[in-house]
Amino acid sequence: MTLISFVLPAYRVQGYLRECLDSILAQPFGDLEVIGVDDCSPDSSGEILAEYAARDPRVKLVSLDENVGLGGARNIGLDHASGEYVWFVDSDDWLEPDCLPAVVARLRESTPDVLIVDHVRAYLDTAVIGSAMSEVFPDGPGTVVSDLASRPELIDLLHTAWNKLVRREFLVHLGLRFGAGWYEDVSFTYPVLVAAERITVLDRVCVHYRQRRSGAITRTKGDRHFEVFPHWHRVFELLDEWAPRTDSVRPLLFRRMIWHYLTVLGNGDRVPSEMRAAFFAQIVEDYRRWLPPGGYPVPGGPEGVKHRLVAAGRWRTFSALRVVQRGRGRLRGGAAAVKRRAVPAVRRSARTGRDLTMREYYRAQLRMPMDESLALYAAYWYRGYACNPAAIYEKARELAPHIRGVWVVRRDRVASLPPGTDYVVAGTPAYFRALARAKWLINNVNFPDFVEKRPGSIHIQTHHGTPVKVMGLDQQRYPIGAVGMDFEKLLRRIDRWDFSISSNTFSTQMWERAYPAEYETLETGYPRNDRLATATARDAAQARARIGLGPEERVVLYAPTHREHLPGYRPPFEPERFVDALGPNARLLMRSHYFHDRDPGAAIAAGDRVLDVSGHPSVEDLYLAADVLVTDYSSAMFDYGTLDRPIVIYAPDWDAYRLSRGVYFDVTAEPPGAVAATFPDLLDLFRTGAADNEAAAKARSQFRRRFCELDDGRAAERVVRRALLGESG
Incomplete structure (x- = not known):
């Protein structure tokens, strides 16, 4: 057994x-x-x-x-x-x-x-x-x-x-x-x-x-907390059935019952204020009905006072006592808050005059009417026009032309915007005005902490990848990869979200745990992958031409992820040796993570057959141009999977990565294709054809069923119809 x-x-x-x-x-x-x-x-x-x-x-x-x-x-x-x-x-x-x-x-x-x-x-x-x-x-x-x-x-x-x-x-x-x-x-x-x-x-x-x-249920207000009473009634009904052998424990169980009732009533997150008197009346009724003949050991201190007030049926006195206790708690909390405010006050005095003026301007704009036709878009900390926000923006121009889309960009990225795109530069008065007055705020990361969620505004968090590494609150368990993160502020940021876009069921599960809040999940697939899902051979050829690639070349894209816990890390990868293993008609595209635009030393040494495409404005172009993707733990594998082309996982530091950074699933056990743990293994995969053999194709098929089923070319439409147009279903 x-x-x-x-x-x-x-x-x-x-x-x-x-x-x-x-x-x-x-x-x-x-x-x-x-x-x-x-x-x-x-x-x-x-x-x-x-x-x-x-x-x-x-x-x-x-x-x-x-x-x-x-x-x-x-x-x-x-x-x-x-x-x-x-x-x-x-x-x-x-x-x-x-x-x-x-x-x-x-x-x-x-x-x-x-x-x-x-x-x-x-x-x-x-x-x-x-x-x-x-x-x-x-x-x-x-x-x-x-x-x-x-x-x-x-x-x-x-x-x-x-x-x-x-x-x-x-x-x-x-x-x-x-x-x-x-x-x-x-x-x-x-x-x-x-x-x-x-x-x-x-x-x-x-x-x-x-x-x-x-x-x-302990954080849910409503009348369902009255359901505690019949359960305790059942306990005492059984005590009656099993008497007299239960007589010795009856007084202690009675005391526990009253303690439990008072605990439920005393929790401000459970019984609504308009129901508290009725709840107390039921406690009094149960007290008188189930009181043991010989009494029970009444607790001492404030708890005992509450018991005696229940025995006397004194709701008004009980309620007044609670008000006094809550007032004392607020006084203690207020004193602590004054102490806590001392440090931020010093920090505020150190801000530049311009920062203070712009924040005051922002607060003033919050008091102005909201612009019911303005949608503010941003991506990757204002790096430019990209990712899910860009796909939503384009679909909104088609389905909701009455909504004016404006992008937030850094000053050095203005030139990267498509011609005719309306924008504001981060840090300018126009930026703060748009932040304060836009009806919709759409971003693939969070807007700054100072941004307030004004009534009636709609915040749409699109995210920017299916998570392999742990995210959000889950990063607390892996402090090496969460240096500098303020999780209390993170909670306040996610409380602004009205919608969270999910690329697949797996992401929905992880976001719910990593970002616990009351937003509505839109499990639509990623809008940025619409272009990949509907791409034709002509689209791929045009993407190759824009990059300068010939139609007969075998193109491999290498796109590793960033390692927050290892600043300056570069995977053991030798471009020239790799491109030699690919054959004489091959080209290698290498793209660094977007975080590396902060690192002037991140440039990739390129040659005739190796192209550094880190600065290419459209990663979708690179996906369409590539015959094979080589990556490690990057969300690129999920996007590229939409194309149903070979993917190779090159994971030279997998054990160290998962232990220090934390992961949601094992990409080496459930990969999208072939796996190499060392650079010689990677070379062998391509030399022997194992990068796209039957086993690799089977793994890719299973991976696509799990992660790519929603990528049907209509994700952006689903988001626009629900979150911008308010359509249901």
Whole structure:
């Protein structure tokens, strides 16, 4: 029999599900199964579960035709489980690496009905906060096996299902199921603890409890928080059924119930202000209904005052006490804010007079009417006319001619703009005026931190690549590649987004995790690839002619990515040796990353058969001209994949790159074509024809199915119709 069945209900967790699954399947213990329940999720959670089930026999997919909620999905997962123990893990959390051997050892040595494991709360800034384990057991829980009556302090551990492994036969015999609605853990956990004869605690962190910015019920206001009451009612109904053996724990469970109710009511992100009086009234009703005959141990301090106010039904006094406590909190917070403002004040005084004047001008323009016909475009930190914003701009001129498009560019890039393009130069009054008054702000990176999201404006984040390396908040785990990043400011920037453009389902999943905010994802494909998707042989020939390439030449484009963690890095690549290996009729195009325009020493040594195309204004021209792309971890592979031409991954520093910079998937294990780890290997791929043999073509086909399916030539149209014209569907 399998030892542990993990039950993972999945609903709107596409950004986190892979991490959860990986954390389980990578454990150094194999006697497990994962029951993944797709609770009719509208995102790609079901597809992710199917993907893992196809490649790992330990993963079993259960797909539901209708959404049944977390409790119902857990029950269905339990019905499919075959393990000796069941672990209901939430699919947006993850397991601590290498924790499972300790869990298994405790299960085998103590054969409990319930094993409780420790956890930490994991926050967006990578901070972690420990559980109440050390407070409940100051000297540690030890290895004691007992029932709840002998160890009632177990009641004060977090009442979730995901920090407990439960013996499946015990659970089935008990006949206990998860209830419907929010707070379903309550009516599961406490009856399980009350009924169990053998409970033990493992003093080891096993679960990282993710604290999400959005999507969690603890951060969702509404009347659904009233659903906590029937779950506690069920607990006390079972206590009545199981009396008198439950009499000793009833007072402590009553105290825990009132604590829980007050916690929900006291959280400003849960119960709306207009519902608070009704919520308090229900607490009073439950207090009087379920109060143990002999009373209960009322806590001391402010918490005890709240209990006594509930007992007396004193809502007005309770509400006034909360107002006083919040006022004290604001005073403390205000004093801290004054201290925090001291440093920025010094920095402000050091700004040039022009900077201060322009910021004041910008703020003044924010008070002016918004220009309902103005769309402001930018790309690559104002480097010029490029990428997804350029494709959207062109399609908007066709479909929405009433919207005036204006580009922001650096002064040294004005000459690179297409003739007739309306523009403003960064840093000028016209620039600040456009920033303040434009209805639409469209960029493939973020606009500066000082930019405000004024009501009614629409910010469109197009991004500029399918991510191989980790991005956004995920970079906090790889500080070497995130030097100088301010993640608090990043959160404020992404909160301005109304739309996030995604090139494929994989990107959607990664953006959701890396950039957690309330924007709408437009999974449209990348507008910049429309030109590639619709290109003809004539388009390719014209692109070659613009670069100066002959129609019979074999053209290879080499386009490596930038390595933020290795300034000045140059891959081990010898252009002349490489072009010799390509044959006498070959030309090599070499293009540095756009970051390198800041580095005067980044110029590529070119020759008769080697062209430095770093300054070519259109990377799409280069893609169309090239017969083969050689790259490493650049998003160029995803764009070029649209053309269905050979791609070679040259990854000489893969191990170092993924460990220091962090990656979302292994391009050497799931490549778009052939892979070379050394320069001699790269030469051999081309000398032997392996760069485009049957195996390489098969890999490219699989890669295209995964990443390029949306590149049909209409991505820009989809973006314009939804984000600029407001069309739905």
